[in-house]
Amino acid sequence: MEATVAERGQITLPKPVRDALGLSKGTILKVELEGSRIVLRKSVDDAVSRARGRFKLEGFGDTDAAMRAVRGEAADAPNGDATP
Structure with missing residues (x-):
């Protein structure tokens, strides 16, 4: 070309x-x-x-909660200490 x-x-x-x-x-x-x-x-x-900053994480309290959900971790587990 x-x-x-x-x-x-x-x-x-x-x-x-x-x-x-x-x-x-x-x-x-x-x-x-x-x-x-x-x-x-x-x-x-x-x-x-x-x-x-243009997208909202509907149904999640914060980014950490959304990431735990994506990873399949327990919602009430502290950061990094959840068992799948």
Whole structure:
């Protein structure tokens, strides 16, 4: 696959690349140089940062209780001391 650098230094990533990485308008890419190579990396931290704090743990008093439920530990057991 190839991409051509436009007059203003822009390139268009081929659609198969965008689709494979789930890139859409507004996706932040990190640009790095490795010798004579340009490396583009999808900024995963950005997606995590945007989602942080947006979801509620309905039915659980706190994050620890939710994690115990996911792990199948007893609800009233202290942290890390439950038996499955």
